[in-house]
Amino acid sequence: MNYDNETLRILHERVSCRNFTEDKIDLELFDAVMEAGLQAPTGGDFQPYSIIKIENQATKKELAKLSRDQNYVAKAPVNLLFCIDWRRIKRMTELEVTPFNATDNMMDFWMSLVEIGIVSQNVCIAAESMGLKSVFIGNVVEFLPEIKDLLDIPEYVVPAMLVCLGHPKSKLVKHKKYKKEIIIHNEKYKDQTENELKASFKERYNNKQMKITDKRLEEYWKNSKRMHGEKFADKSVEYVKKSGGFDFYQYSFGLFYDELEGAMTNSDYFEFMKKNGFAWLEK
Numbered sequence: 001m002n003y004d005n006e007t008l009r010i011l012h013e014r015v016s017c018r019n020f021t022e023d024k025i026d027l028e029l030f031d032a033v034m035e036a037g038l039q040a041p042t043g044g045d046f047q048p049y050s051i052i053k054i055e056n057q058a059t060k061k062e063l064a065k066l067s068r069d070q071n072y073v074a075k076a077p078v079n080l081l082f083c084i085d086w087r088r089i090k091r092m093t094e095l096e097v098t099p100f101n102a103t104d105n106m107m108d109f110w111m112s113l114v115e116i117g118i119v120s121q122n123v124c125i126a127a128e129s130m131g132l133k134s135v136f137i138g139n140v141v142e143f144l145p146e147i148k149d150l151l152d153i154p155e156y157v158v159p160a161m162l163v164c165l166g167h168p169k170s171k172l173v174k175h176k177k178y179k180k181e182i183i184i185h186n187e188k189y190k191d192q193t194e195n196e197l198k199a200s201f202k203e204r205y206n207n208k209q210m211k212i213t214d215k216r217l218e219e220y221w222k223n224s225k226r227m228h229g230e231k232f233a234d235k236s237v238e239y240v241k242k243s244g245g246f247d248f249y250q251y252s253f254g255l256f257y258d259e260l261e262g263a264m265t266n267s268d269y270f271e272f273m274k275k276n277g278f279a280w281l282e283k
């Protein structure tokens with residue numbers, strides 16, 4: 001498609017990149033991207049975040065390991081770890097004897113998490129406009145204590161998203177998105193009918209099916225049983241067999257994002273938040 005508007009073109013052509021060349025990112029280019037990205041809107045005008053730039057090969061390798069072995073993390077020339085950071089603000093308020101309780105409210109934490117999404121995407125779009133490519137790596141948040149140790153991250157600072165930046169090595173394939181009519185509700189929320197739901201899913205994922213193998217069926221049964229019990233597991237396996245393959249959600253939720261040994265559980269997150277200065281879960 002041809003776009004007269006450069007911003008629309010960039011937004012339409014943005015694609016996640018998982019294959020980077022070994023070329024470093026020129027420092028001037030990097031600085032220009034970051035300066036533009038940091039112009040993002042920010043709740044209360046506070047900017048409660050920090051970004052750690054990582055180029056050291058050994059550290060990137062460790063981050064790749066801590067993101068379910070996604071090896072392109074190590075190959076990208078730059079990793080950016082976006083962290084919620086109330087520490088800088090808290091310290092300043094302490095220096096100026098200012099009343100401050102943003103670390104005691106879930107609402108403030110929630111806002112800062114939203115900010116991570118906004119500023120990181122701003123950086124990615126700025127990068128895109130300068131010919132760089134990026135990919136978000138969400139899986140790092142499954143190993144927060146290890147990441148904090150690795151990067152000397154103190155209390156009141158929480159890693160929230162990793163972004164890999166670099167030059168693309170090969171042509172990238174664009175993922176289809178849901179049509180805007182599916183996402184946008186007019187005035188009030190309206191559920192799709194079951195038929196509409198199935199049709200939009202089919203259109204979005206192109207009826208893509210992942211192959212059935214004995215090993216996958218076994219894993220799928222185990223994961224289904226863990227989530228919903230044995231009766232459901234039998235039913236879900238039968239359903240997949242009858243369909244002749246795993247659809248995108250069956251594969252994603254039932255196989256791909258499998259429970260990972262050592263990854264944080266809900267209670268680990270609870271303890272982690274408390275230990276790092278965010279006690280609002282208990283209040």
Ligand SMILES: Cc1cc2nc3c(=O)[nH]c(=O)nc-3n(C[C@H](O)[C@H](O)[C@H](O)COP(=O)(O)O)c2cc1C
Nearest residue numbers: 014015016018067070135136137138139173174175
């Ligand atoms: C919150 C979030 C977490 C993501 N985590 C990962 C990840 O861990 N690994 C990865 O390869 N891609 C990750 N992605 C990228 C998505 O897989 C990608 O955006 C999606 O497949 C759509 O493709 P596109 O970005 O090319 O349009 C993440 C994206 C977002 C927004």
